[in-house]
Amino acid sequence: MQHRANLMMELCLINTPSSEDVWFVNSGASNHMTSHAFWFQELLKPNQPIFVETGDDTIHPIQHVGNVPFGKEGNQTYIKNVLHVSTIMENLVSVGRIVEQGMQVRFNDGGCFIEKEGW
Numbered sequence: 001m002q003h004r005a006n007l008m009m010e011l012c013l014i015n016t017p018s019s020e021d022v023w024f025v026n027s028g029a030s031n032h033m034t035s036h037a038f039w040f041q042e043l044l045k046p047n048q049p050i051f052v053e054t055g056d057d058t059i060h061p062i063q064h065v066g067n068v069p070f071g072k073e074g075n076q077t078y079i080k081n082v083l084h085v086s087t088i089m090e091n092l093v094s095v096g097r098i099v100e101q102g103m104q105v106r107f108n109d110g111g112c113f114i115e116k117e118g119w
Contacts, residue, residue, distance in 0.1 A: 022091065023070075025105060025112045028055070029094040032068075033083040036091070040066040043084060052085060060087045070114075077103075077116055 020036070031052065037043060043064035050062045064084035071077050079093065080101055095105050098114060106113045 023093045024090050025093045025095060027095040029092045031083050032079050032081065032092060032094050032097055033085045033088060034091040035086045035088050037084050039068045040084065041069060041078065042066050052083060054088065060085045
């Protein structure tokens with residue numbers, strides 16, 4: 001499955017089946033997270049219960065941590081240390097974490113682009 005990135009807007013409500021593969025790029029997110037366990041290359045269960053708090057002040061348990069394939073067809077990399085949180089509705093990419101992975105996040109009038117040298 002190929003994933004694409006979209007700019008997250010505060011009033012954007014995209015919860016339809018056709019948009020489940022959309023990743024929302026969020027500069028306020030401290031971690032990458034998704035509810036889709038089948039996207040992961042490998043899932044590691046935390047040693048102890050851990051939780052994440054979302055912007056609506058809801059606490060969610062983290063089931064697993066792992067890497068998710070990401071990129072263009074024939075040119076793929078991984079989003080590393082993604083949290084598997086089965087109770088969230090959107091897939092979030094943390095701008096800070098993606099930059100730590102050596103990728104760049106670029107915004108312009110055409111949207112949001114996540115790039116890695118050599119892509």
